[in-house]
Amino acid sequence: MHIDSVTNDIRRARLGELVATRQCIRIIEAHNPISAIIAENASVSLGSSLGVEEFDGLWSSSLTDSTLHGLPDIEVLDPQTRLANIRDIFAVTTKPLIMDGDTGGKVEHFEFFVRNMELAGVSAVIIEDKTGLKRNSLLGTTVKQVSTDVGEFTAKIRRGKAAQRTPEFMIIARIESLILDLGMADALTRADAYVAAGADGIMIHSRKSNPGEVLEFAREFRRIHPSVVLISAPTTYNSIHAKELQSAGFNVIIYANHMLRAAVKAMQDVSMDILRHGRTAEAERRCVGLEHILHIGPASASTRN
Amino acid sequence: MHIDSVTNDIRRARLGELVATRQCIRIIEAHNPISAIIAENASVSLGSSLGVEEFDGLWSSSLTDSTLHGLPDIEVLDPQTRLANIRDIFAVTTKPLIMDGDTGGKVEHFEFFVRNMELAGVSAVIIEDKTGLKRNSLLGTTVKQVSTDVGEFTAKIRRGKAAQRTPEFMIIARIESLILDLGMADALTRADAYVAAGADGIMIHSRKSNPGEVLEFAREFRRIHPSVVLISAPTTYNSIHAKELQSAGFNVIIYANHMLRAAVKAMQDVSMDILRHGRTAEAERRCVGLEHILHIGPASASTRN
Amino acid sequence: MHIDSVTNDIRRARLGELVATRQCIRIIEAHNPISAIIAENASVSLGSSLGVEEFDGLWSSSLTDSTLHGLPDIEVLDPQTRLANIRDIFAVTTKPLIMDGDTGGKVEHFEFFVRNMELAGVSAVIIEDKTGLKRNSLLGTTVKQVSTDVGEFTAKIRRGKAAQRTPEFMIIARIESLILDLGMADALTRADAYVAAGADGIMIHSRKSNPGEVLEFAREFRRIHPSVVLISAPTTYNSIHAKELQSAGFNVIIYANHMLRAAVKAMQDVSMDILRHGRTAEAERRCVGLEHILHIGPASASTRN
Amino acid sequence: MHIDSVTNDIRRARLGELVATRQCIRIIEAHNPISAIIAENASVSLGSSLGVEEFDGLWSSSLTDSTLHGLPDIEVLDPQTRLANIRDIFAVTTKPLIMDGDTGGKVEHFEFFVRNMELAGVSAVIIEDKTGLKRNSLLGTTVKQVSTDVGEFTAKIRRGKAAQRTPEFMIIARIESLILDLGMADALTRADAYVAAGADGIMIHSRKSNPGEVLEFAREFRRIHPSVVLISAPTTYNSIHAKELQSAGFNVIIYANHMLRAAVKAMQDVSMDILRHGRTAEAERRCVGLEHILHIGPASASTRN
Structure with a gap:
C-alpha cells in the first residue's frame, strides 16, 4: 500500500482485512518511527518459488515504550505520550498497528483511551486481566501480581466496546492465568467470559520456555470458538515456528520486544x-x-x- | 553525580565546569532516553592503573532526531519536539547535553529557541553558518548548500547571546567553509568574526576521510584563540584518536550519530x-x-x- | 452530526460538503477545546419561522494560538504544537476546521505540513503571500512586511497540492496586496495566478474599516472565477452583515479572533x-x-x- | 522579578520564600499561558497610601485543565499533558505555581510525578485523600466519593517526600472530610496524621456557602500546628474577605477556577x-x-x- 493513500480510517480497517484474508499474520514491535520503518520494510526472499516474507503489522509495546523512556513497566508512561509516538509512526509508515493497553486503566478512563486510539488510526488494543499495580508479565509470580475479577474485566470490555466509534476497532482480552499459575481451567473460563462480553479476540500469555500450555489452550479454545481472533506472543517459547502456531489455531503472532x-x-x-x-x-x-x-x-x- | 541531585540549573552549568577542568571532553549522540541511559553508563576499564573511560556528555543531533522520525535532515522536525525529547532524557540521566541547532532558524525565532533550551537545562547549542534550505553537511557540494553572510551570522550570534538568561549557556558557531569547499582562509576569517561576536566556541566541520584540514584549522585557530572552546566531530575522519585531537587543540569531541x-x-x-x-x-x-x-x-x- | 460518528476522514471531507451545499458558511476562531465546544454549541433562534443560526466550522488562528502562548505572531509557534491542540479539539467536537498556515513556511517543509494536517483531519489551510519574517497583517505597513514573488508562491501552492493525500483537502491562497498597499490590480493578478496554480480558494485580506475594497475585489474576482471558494475575514470592516458578504460573492466568512x-x-x-x-x-x-x-x-x- | 532572571530552580524556591515572608499569599488559577500572563499582571491600586494589590502565584487546577480539554474532572487528563502546559506558562511568566495533583494517582506513580514537577519548576503539589474514581469535590455526596484510608494516604505522602530531589518542593495534603460529611474530628485527626507523615501543608476543603466549618478547622488546627502552611480555596464560601481568612490562620488562599x-x-x-x-x-x-x-x-x- 502506498504511503500517500493511507489515512487513519484506511489504516485502522486494514488489520481486520488482513485477519479475514490470511491464515495467520505476524506483527512486530516498533517503539518509534525509525523502528517502524525498518519493520515495515523488512523483507526476506525464501527462494524464487516461495515469494517474499514480510511483517503484516506493528506492535506498540508498553514494555518497550516504558524502557525507551527509562521508566519501569508499571503503566507510569501515560497513554497520551504513547499515542503521540504512534501518530509519528503513522506519518511515515502504512501498516496497521495493535496497541498494548496494559490493564486498560480505570474503567471510566478506558472509554476515552479507546476513542483516542480510534481517532489516531490504531486498529486494536490488547488489555490484560490484572489489577493493582501493573507489573511486567514475564516477572511472573516473583512480584506481586493479581488477577482481575472476571466481572470487573468483562465490564471493562463491554464499556470499551460501547464507547468505540468505528465498527472495525478491536478490543482483545489478554489472559494472564498461566502467568499467575492459576491453571488452564481458569484461563479457558475467562476466555469464554471475555468473548461473551464482546472481546474481538483473545491473547493467551505464557512465560514458559516451551509452548505446551499455549498449544493446549489453543486446542481447547478453538473447539468452542473456531473463528475468534487468537493471539500468541512467543517471547519465552521462542523455538516454535510460526507455521506451528498457525496450525495450532493462532491467527496473530506478535514478536513483542x-x-x-x-x-x-x-x-x-x-x-x-x-x-x-x-x-x-x-x-x-x-x-x-x-x-x-x-x-x-x-x-x-x-x-x- | 547522583540523579536525585541534578536539577536543570545544575545540569546546564555542568558542561562549563567540565570544559574548565578537563583537557578534552567526549560527547556522544543520544536520540531518546534509552540511548542516553546507555551513553551515560558506558564505561570501559583500561587496566588497573589507567582508570575507567566514560563519556562526559550527550549530543542531541538534528540528523539522528530527524532520521528517528523518518524525516529528511532539513530542519522540518521542529525544535519544540526535539526539546520534549531532551526533557525526557533529562528525567532519567545526569550528564550535560549540547544541542545541534541546525542553522538556528530565523534570527527573530532564535532568541525564543535559546530561552527554551536554557529552561530545559541544555548547556550549549551549536549553530551552523548556512542559509536557505538546510541540508546535511555530509552531502557536501552534491546538493545546493549556501554559506551564510558573515554579518548575518554574527548578528544571529549576538542576538542569541543577548537573549540568554543564564551566564553559563554557550552558543557555539559551526563553520561550514570546508564542507562547502570555500577554503581555509574563509574558515579562519569566519572563526575570528564569530568569536568577536560573542560565540563561546567554534566547531570546525569537515567531510574528508583524513583529518588534515581540521588539524590545520586547529593549529591556526589556537594561535589566536588559545582558550576558546574548539570542537571536532570526527565522523568521516574516524581514524584519528581522541588524544591526537586533544593534542591538536580540540577540547570537545562529538561522536555525532x-x-x-x-x-x-x-x-x-x-x-x-x-x-x-x-x-x-x-x-x-x-x-x-x-x-x-x-x-x-x-x-x-x-x-x- | 453526532460526535461518536466523526472520524478524521469524515470531518476532513465535511467542509467541502458544506461549501457545495450552502450559499455561504460561517467559521469562528477556536484556540483550545473549550472554545471549540462553545463555538460548536453556539446557537441563536431567530424566531419561529427563521430557524436557528449556528456556526459551520472552526478557524485555527496563528494570531490567537501565538497570543495564547504569550508569543508574538511571527511563526515562532511551530505547526506541530498547533496541530496537537487541533487534535485535542477534534476529540471533543464534530465540526470541520480551517487552519491558518501563516506563510506555509519553507516550500520544502510545506509538503510535510500538508500531510500532517490531512492525517489530523483538518479540512483546509490558508497560506499568505508574504515572505521574510511573518508579521501580523493588521500591523499593515507600520512594520516591515514583504509580498512574496508570484512565481515562488505559485510554486508553493503546486508543491502542496502535489503532496496532499486526500482529494478533498483544500489549499487556499491569502492575498496581502491590499494590506501592503500594492493595489487592486496586484491583488487580482495574484488571484488569477494562484487559482491557475491549483489553489482551491482565495482569501482577500484588508485592514480598512469599511468593506469597499474587499467588495470591489469580490466583484472583479467573481467575473472570472464564478465558483472558486472566496473568503472574507471581516475583522476591521465589522459593520457589514454576513448576508451582504454573501451577496457580494463570498462563500466563506471567518470571524478570526x-x-x-x-x-x-x-x-x-x-x-x-x-x-x-x-x-x-x-x-x-x-x-x-x-x-x-x-x-x-x-x-x-x-x-x- | 524580571522574566529574564527566572530559571526553574529560582521559581520553584520562590513559593517558600513568599510564604516565609508574608502573612498570607493569594494564588489564582491559570489554565494556559495567556491566563497566566493576565494573572501575573493583574494589579489594583487601593489608593496612594495603600499600595498595589497583586496575586502572588498561580494555581494549576485539574478541574479547569480538564474542562479546557472538554473532559470530565476524573483524572483522565494525564499529568504529563498538564505539565507540558505548565512549561509553556513558565516560558512567559515569573510567578511560582502550585499544582492540583488530584489524588496523586497510584503511590508507585506518584514519585515519578513529583520528580517531573520539580524538574519543570513547580513549587508544590496538593493531593487529596480520596480513593477510587476521582470526582470533583464540589459534587459532594451526590456522586460516589470515598475517603482514602489514613495509612494509605500517609504512605503516599512519605513516598513523595522521599522521592523529591529539591529541599524546597512542598507536598500538601488536602482533606476531604468536610466534603464527604465525615465530620470535623475526622478532618483534624487526618491533619495531624498527614503533618506527622511529612506533609508541608494542609488544605481544608469545604462546599458550604458559609465559611463556618473552615474557620473552625483553622482555629483547632492552629492550636497544634502554629506554623504549618494552611490553605483555603474559598470557592463556595466566597463572601469571606482574604483578610478574615488570614486572621483565622490561613496563609495561602487559592481562587481556584x-x-x-x-x-x-x-x-x-x-x-x-x-x-x-x-x-x-x-x-x-x-x-x-x-x-x-x-x-x-x-x-x-x-x-x-
Whole structure:
C-alpha cells in the first residue's frame, strides 16, 4: 500500500482485512518511527518459488515504550505520550498497528483511551486481566501480581466496546492465568467470559520456555470458538515456528520486544567500542552508513533532488 | 553525580565546569532516553592503573532526531519536539547535553529557541553558518548548500547571546567553509568574526576521510584563540584518536550519530532474522535479555521490591 | 452530526460538503477545546419561522494560538504544537476546521505540513503571500512586511497540492496586496495566478474599516472565477452583515479572533475584581456556574451517573 | 522579578520564600499561558497610601485543565499533558505555581510525578485523600466519593517526600472530610496524621456557602500546628474577605477556577452575539482590541521594532 493513500480510517480497517484474508499474520514491535520503518520494510526472499516474507503489522509495546523512556513497566508512561509516538509512526509508515493497553486503566478512563486510539488510526488494543499495580508479565509470580475479577474485566470490555466509534476497532482480552499459575481451567473460563462480553479476540500469555500450555489452550479454545481472533506472543517459547502456531489455531503472532532489545545491545556495544578504541573507526562495522541513514525515510520531493 | 541531585540549573552549568577542568571532553549522540541511559553508563576499564573511560556528555543531533522520525535532515522536525525529547532524557540521566541547532532558524525565532533550551537545562547549542534550505553537511557540494553572510551570522550570534538568561549557556558557531569547499582562509576569517561576536566556541566541520584540514584549522585557530572552546566531530575522519585531537587543540569531541546508526543496523538484522527463521530463537543472540531491559532505567522505589 | 460518528476522514471531507451545499458558511476562531465546544454549541433562534443560526466550522488562528502562548505572531509557534491542540479539539467536537498556515513556511517543509494536517483531519489551510519574517497583517505597513514573488508562491501552492493525500483537502491562497498597499490590480493578478496554480480558494485580506475594497475585489474576482471558494475575514470592516458578504460573492466568512479577545477581556476583568474586593463574591457574576463547567464537555458514560 | 532572571530552580524556591515572608499569599488559577500572563499582571491600586494589590502565584487546577480539554474532572487528563502546559506558562511568566495533583494517582506513580514537577519548576503539589474514581469535590455526596484510608494516604505522602530531589518542593495534603460529611474530628485527626507523615501543608476543603466549618478547622488546627502552611480555596464560601481568612490562620488562599469560568461566559456571550447580529460590530465591546492582543506577551527584541 502506498504511503500517500493511507489515512487513519484506511489504516485502522486494514488489520481486520488482513485477519479475514490470511491464515495467520505476524506483527512486530516498533517503539518509534525509525523502528517502524525498518519493520515495515523488512523483507526476506525464501527462494524464487516461495515469494517474499514480510511483517503484516506493528506492535506498540508498553514494555518497550516504558524502557525507551527509562521508566519501569508499571503503566507510569501515560497513554497520551504513547499515542503521540504512534501518530509519528503513522506519518511515515502504512501498516496497521495493535496497541498494548496494559490493564486498560480505570474503567471510566478506558472509554476515552479507546476513542483516542480510534481517532489516531490504531486498529486494536490488547488489555490484560490484572489489577493493582501493573507489573511486567514475564516477572511472573516473583512480584506481586493479581488477577482481575472476571466481572470487573468483562465490564471493562463491554464499556470499551460501547464507547468505540468505528465498527472495525478491536478490543482483545489478554489472559494472564498461566502467568499467575492459576491453571488452564481458569484461563479457558475467562476466555469464554471475555468473548461473551464482546472481546474481538483473545491473547493467551505464557512465560514458559516451551509452548505446551499455549498449544493446549489453543486446542481447547478453538473447539468452542473456531473463528475468534487468537493471539500468541512467543517471547519465552521462542523455538516454535510460526507455521506451528498457525496450525495450532493462532491467527496473530506478535514478536513483542525484539527490536528494542536488539537496539539496546547494539548501542551498548558501539558506545563501549568507541571508548575502548578512543575513536570510531572500529565501531563503524556495527553501524549502517551515513548515506543509508540520509535516505531511510519515505522519499519526499524535498530530498529527491 | 547522583540523579536525585541534578536539577536543570545544575545540569546546564555542568558542561562549563567540565570544559574548565578537563583537557578534552567526549560527547556522544543520544536520540531518546534509552540511548542516553546507555551513553551515560558506558564505561570501559583500561587496566588497573589507567582508570575507567566514560563519556562526559550527550549530543542531541538534528540528523539522528530527524532520521528517528523518518524525516529528511532539513530542519522540518521542529525544535519544540526535539526539546520534549531532551526533557525526557533529562528525567532519567545526569550528564550535560549540547544541542545541534541546525542553522538556528530565523534570527527573530532564535532568541525564543535559546530561552527554551536554557529552561530545559541544555548547556550549549551549536549553530551552523548556512542559509536557505538546510541540508546535511555530509552531502557536501552534491546538493545546493549556501554559506551564510558573515554579518548575518554574527548578528544571529549576538542576538542569541543577548537573549540568554543564564551566564553559563554557550552558543557555539559551526563553520561550514570546508564542507562547502570555500577554503581555509574563509574558515579562519569566519572563526575570528564569530568569536568577536560573542560565540563561546567554534566547531570546525569537515567531510574528508583524513583529518588534515581540521588539524590545520586547529593549529591556526589556537594561535589566536588559545582558550576558546574548539570542537571536532570526527565522523568521516574516524581514524584519528581522541588524544591526537586533544593534542591538536580540540577540547570537545562529538561522536555525532553512531548510536542511531548502530541501532538501525541491529534492528534491520534482527527483523530479517525473524522473517528468515520464522521464529525468534535465532534472533535472541542479537538482543539483550528481557531481565536486562526490565532494570535498565534508574532504580526507583517502585521497582526495588 | 453526532460526535461518536466523526472520524478524521469524515470531518476532513465535511467542509467541502458544506461549501457545495450552502450559499455561504460561517467559521469562528477556536484556540483550545473549550472554545471549540462553545463555538460548536453556539446557537441563536431567530424566531419561529427563521430557524436557528449556528456556526459551520472552526478557524485555527496563528494570531490567537501565538497570543495564547504569550508569543508574538511571527511563526515562532511551530505547526506541530498547533496541530496537537487541533487534535485535542477534534476529540471533543464534530465540526470541520480551517487552519491558518501563516506563510506555509519553507516550500520544502510545506509538503510535510500538508500531510500532517490531512492525517489530523483538518479540512483546509490558508497560506499568505508574504515572505521574510511573518508579521501580523493588521500591523499593515507600520512594520516591515514583504509580498512574496508570484512565481515562488505559485510554486508553493503546486508543491502542496502535489503532496496532499486526500482529494478533498483544500489549499487556499491569502492575498496581502491590499494590506501592503500594492493595489487592486496586484491583488487580482495574484488571484488569477494562484487559482491557475491549483489553489482551491482565495482569501482577500484588508485592514480598512469599511468593506469597499474587499467588495470591489469580490466583484472583479467573481467575473472570472464564478465558483472558486472566496473568503472574507471581516475583522476591521465589522459593520457589514454576513448576508451582504454573501451577496457580494463570498462563500466563506471567518470571524478570526473574537473568542480569544473576549476571553482575555473577561479574565482581566475577573482577576482585577477579585483583587479589588479581596474576595470572589463580586466576581461571580462574570463567571458561569461551577455546575455548568462540570458538564460542558460531550457527555460520557463516566459522568452520566 | 524580571522574566529574564527566572530559571526553574529560582521559581520553584520562590513559593517558600513568599510564604516565609508574608502573612498570607493569594494564588489564582491559570489554565494556559495567556491566563497566566493576565494573572501575573493583574494589579489594583487601593489608593496612594495603600499600595498595589497583586496575586502572588498561580494555581494549576485539574478541574479547569480538564474542562479546557472538554473532559470530565476524573483524572483522565494525564499529568504529563498538564505539565507540558505548565512549561509553556513558565516560558512567559515569573510567578511560582502550585499544582492540583488530584489524588496523586497510584503511590508507585506518584514519585515519578513529583520528580517531573520539580524538574519543570513547580513549587508544590496538593493531593487529596480520596480513593477510587476521582470526582470533583464540589459534587459532594451526590456522586460516589470515598475517603482514602489514613495509612494509605500517609504512605503516599512519605513516598513523595522521599522521592523529591529539591529541599524546597512542598507536598500538601488536602482533606476531604468536610466534603464527604465525615465530620470535623475526622478532618483534624487526618491533619495531624498527614503533618506527622511529612506533609508541608494542609488544605481544608469545604462546599458550604458559609465559611463556618473552615474557620473552625483553622482555629483547632492552629492550636497544634502554629506554623504549618494552611490553605483555603474559598470557592463556595466566597463572601469571606482574604483578610478574615488570614486572621483565622490561613496563609495561602487559592481562587481556584474563576479565570476559566469567566472566559467561558465571555466566549458564550461573544459567539451568540455574532450569530444574533450577523456581524461582529456589536461583539467588539466584549473584546479587547487587536493592538492589545498583539503586545500582551513579554516584550521581545523581535517585536520591539
